[in-house]
Amino acid sequence: MAKVDTSLVAHLPLFAGVTPEALDEILREARSARYPKNSAIFEQGADAQSFFLLLHGHVRAAKTTPTGEQIVVRYVAPGETFGLAMAIGAARYPATAIAVDDSVVLIWPTSAWPRLVERFPSLAANTLQAVGTRLQESHTRILEMSTQQVEQRVAHALLRLAKQSGKKLDQGIEIDFPISRQDIAQMTGTTLHTVSRILSGWESQGLVESGRQRIILRDPHGIVVLAERSADSGAV
Amino acid sequence: MAKVDTSLVAHLPLFAGVTPEALDEILREARSARYPKNSAIFEQGADAQSFFLLLHGHVRAAKTTPTGEQIVVRYVAPGETFGLAMAIGAARYPATAIAVDDSVVLIWPTSAWPRLVERFPSLAANTLQAVGTRLQESHTRILEMSTQQVEQRVAHALLRLAKQSGKKLDQGIEIDFPISRQDIAQMTGTTLHTVSRILSGWESQGLVESGRQRIILRDPHGIVVLAERSADSGAV
């Protein structure tokens, strides 16, 4: 019952240093599932019964305060894992995961993790690397929020999204999943109003083209100028 | 040449699931060093030649922008590791580490890490746990910076410091290492002026006692009231 073709995932960093046979064994413990656009994959606070590997689509991880404010923790791109609560010894998910596009994921039961890392220590090392990278990114984000103004933060956020999930078009680079002003606000610690104003400004300068949940960084102007702006206060 | 007594570190989470013999072998690869107050242990951008375990003292990790602004990434408490650049596959330190008190550390060469994790997979798992926890804390910090006002953030920061490194006194809980207004500002994304104003306010309300690089949360009022304030906007 090899539901998943190993060749689809063998090249992922997560499985670096894992033999084909081992990979086969690892995949045998997983099942796959499809989540339609805008459906929840797991909710913050729920029992962390599974962890996930995104195969297709895009997933937004968001954290909510008791008073209802949200922030976007990250967007998950294909090939990345998410929902690794067990890796930090947490019994519950610290955030909510929503498919922002029709998405396909591999799902392992959390209970399988200890056995897997014991049999395949590379998994732990590879996961450590991924989590460490995310920690770095978090620190960069904190640095930005502390030292830069909103416009620079938005510029940097868009550039990162374009890099992570950009689709090359004739006019420029389009962010390859639906994203609202509100989402960007929640990534940069501001309000959708301010984001809207900033994007309007850029649009009238010909730096971006944007519409309903859709943003294109115009090449070359947009990308170059935004990079300058995001660097003005010395983002890394 | 067992420089380090295993009994001093055997109980640390980092070494959970490591046999005494293995621990002995691990420690044989380390050397210890003492850093006087205010000395740099490593600088941001330098080659990550070593990673560290803090035995005594306190260390501040700070990140600097090209324009010179700094933020405090974290304070390292005894028993914690720092400088794990290799864990994220970075060749250079992403932050600067300064001893804020006379400090004693164990030092391993970065080059020893791959061999250590191969021989002792628990190390990777334990480190993953630690890094994962720090990632969580980073996310909480981002959430706070996005949704709370400065006073709440400062309240929460002090409570965390008190919990991590608080020394019980008759009057209350003292943060057990020198910390300036500027440091707190750099932890909470504000300016030393604002921190000073806030602390002055709290002092006149009898919630804290503070002086030069010294802060005491007065028990019970200070701790209780600050906890309320930090929770007002729903911090986790």
Place this chain on the structure above:
DNA sequence: CTCGCAGTTTGCGATAGCGCAAAACGGGAC
């Protein structure tokens, strides 16, 4: 083709907190 609504734009007043400047303070060095 039309309607309805989620998402977006825009205006405007309010304000938290910054930035600068200057004075006060206190601990350590000698």
Place this chain on the structure above:
DNA sequence: GTCCCGTTTTGCGCTATCGCAAACTGCGAG
């Protein structure tokens, strides 16, 4: 005991950004 310097306090004007409110728009459902 005195001096000096790093830290802290405090005042004040300024502005980036919020928060609310209202109008607009384009997509998708039917």
